[in-house]
Amino acid sequence: MIAAVLFGFAGMLAMMLVGLPIAVSMAVVGIVGGIAAYGLPFMNSIAPVVWGVHNDNLLTSIPLFVLMGELLLRSGIADRMFGALAAWLGRLPGGLLHTNIGCSALFAATSGSSVATAATVGTVALPSLYKRGYPMSMSLGSIAAGGTLGILIPPSVNMIVYGSLTDTSIGQLFIAGLLPGLLLTGIFMLWIAAHALLTGNHRTEDKVPLRQRLHLLKDLIAPGVVFFVVMGSLYSGVATTTESAALGLMCALFFTWRSGKLSWRLLENCFIQTARTSGMILLVMTAAFILNLAIGLTGVAEAMTQWVTSFGLSTTAMLLILVIFYLLLGMFMDVMSMMVATVPITFPIVSAMGVDPVWFGIFIVLMCELGLITPPVGMNLFVVHGIRPDRGSIRDAITGAVPYVLILLCFTLLLILFPAIVTWLPEQLR
Numbered sequence: 345m346i347a348a349v350l351f352g353f354a355g356m357l358a359m360m361l362v363g364l365p366i367a368v369s370m371a372v373v374g375i376v377g378g379i380a381a382y383g384l385p386f387m388n389s390i391a392p393v394v395w396g397v398h399n400d401n402l403l404t405s406i407p408l409f410v411l412m413g414e415l416l417l418r419s420g421i422a423d424r425m426f427g428a429l430a431a432w433l434g435r436l437p438g439g440l441l442h443t444n445i446g447c448s449a450l451f452a453a454t455s456g457s458s459v460a461t462a463a464t465v466g467t468v469a470l471p472s473l474y475k476r477g478y479p480m481s482m483s484l485g486s487i488a489a490g491g492t493l494g495i496l497i498p499p500s501v502n503m504i505v506y507g508s509l510t511d512t513s514i515g516q517l518f519i520a521g522l523l524p525g526l527l528l529t530g531i532f533m534l535w536i537a538a539h540a541l542l543t544g545n546h547r548t549e550d551k552v553p554l555r556q557r558l559h560l561l562k563d564l565i566a567p568g569v570v571f572f573v574v575m576g577s578l579y580s581g582v583a584t585t586t587e588s589a590a591l592g593l594m595c596a597l598f599f600t601w602r603s604g605k606l607s608w609r610l611l612e613n614c615f616i617q618t619a620r621t622s623g624m625i626l627l628v629m630t631a632a633f634i635l636n637l638a639i640g641l642t643g644v645a646e647a648m649t650q651w652v653t654s655f656g657l658s659t660t661a662m663l664l665i666l667v668i669f670y671l672l673l674g675m676f677m678d679v680m681s682m683m684v685a686t687v688p689i690t691f692p693i694v695s696a697m698g699v700d701p702v703w704f705g706i707f708i709v710l711m712c713e714l715g716l717i718t719p720p721v722g723m724n725l726f727v728v729h730g731i732r733p734d735r736g737s738i739r740d741a742i743t744g745a746v747p748y749v750l751i752l753l754c755f756t757l758l759l760i761l762f763p764a765i766v767t768w769l770p771e772q773l774r
Contacts, residue, residue: 366681367631374635407622408589413455414614419600424563434549437540448490453571462491485744488724492713497525632684674715
C-alpha cells in the first residue's frame, strides 16, 4: 500500500513537472487509483463529488474575495494607499522599503492573494524605488516577501481552500492568521531597518509635514473599512464567510464609485480576471476532491498515518520533517497544487499526533509563503521581476528574497516552539 502511494505521488509530481495542468495530474492519479482499487464502478462516485464541490456555499466566497481585490487594485486605491504609507514610514532606516512591507500587509487585508498583492505593490512602488536609486535586489526582495502576507493576513483564499479540504472553520483560520501576520510584518520591517543600519545605508525619504501626513490618512480609510466590515461581520455573527465576502465586495464597489473610476470597462476587466483566477482555483479544487475520494475509499490516509506513527517520531520531529518536505516541494510546485496535493495526506497524520487543525492551517500557509519566494518556481519572484522598470536579471529578485526565506523558516520554528502565537486569539473568540 505504502509503495503504491509513493508511486502515485511521484507520478503526479512527474506529470506536473512535464507541463500537464495541475488539475489534470491530480484527477488522473485519483481516477486511476480509484479504478485500480474498485474497478469502473468508482466512476459513478465522481459525479456526486463534483456536484458537491461546486454546490458548496463556502467556495462562493473565493470569486467574491478575488473580485474585491481586483476592484481595489484597478480603482487606484492601492496607489493612494502607497503614497500615504510612504509619508509615514519613509523616515525609517530603509526608507520606502518599509512602505513596501506596510502596503503589502494593508493590501493583503483586502486581497486574499499573494500574487495580486506582489503585483499591485510592485507596480506602484518599483518605478519610485528605481528613480530614487534603491538597490534593486532589496526592492524586489521586499516586495516579493511582502506579497506573501497576502495569504497569511485574512481574508485568504488559501485558508478557504485549506478549510474546505479539512473541514476546519474558516473564521477560526482567519483570526488565527491575524497575529502571526502582524508579527511577520514587523519582523520584515525590523530586518530592513537592521540591514540599513548595519550596512551604513541610512536611506530615508524627505520629512513630510505632520499636517500633510494626517491629511493623507484619508487614503487608508477604504482598505481599513473593507477589512473591518469583512472581519467584523464574520466575528460578530452577523454574516457567514461567504456573506462577509459579499459585504466586503459591496464596500469595494462603493469606494471604487467614490474614486470616480467605476465604469463598465473597469468592471469588465475585473470580471474577466476574477473568472480566470477563480476558475483555475475551483478546477484544481474539483480535481483535489476526486483525489480525496480515491484516498478515502482506498484507506490511503489511514495507512500513511499508521506507517508514519510506527516510527515513533515526536510531534516536533514530524513538523520539522514536514518543513523540509514543503521547502523542497515548494521549489518545484506552485502554491495551490502543493496545498491540495499534500494536505489530504499530511493532515490525517498530524491530526493523529494531536496537532491543532487551525494551527496546522497556519503552518501550511507559511510553507506556501516559502514556496512563493523560493526558486526556481517561486511565483512572486517572477511577478516582481516581470514588472521591474529596468531589464536586469531575475537573480536580483532571488538574492533579495533569500533573507526573507530565512526569516520565514525561523518564524515557522518559533510557531512550533510557541503554538499559542497562533491558537491564543481563536481560543479567546470561541
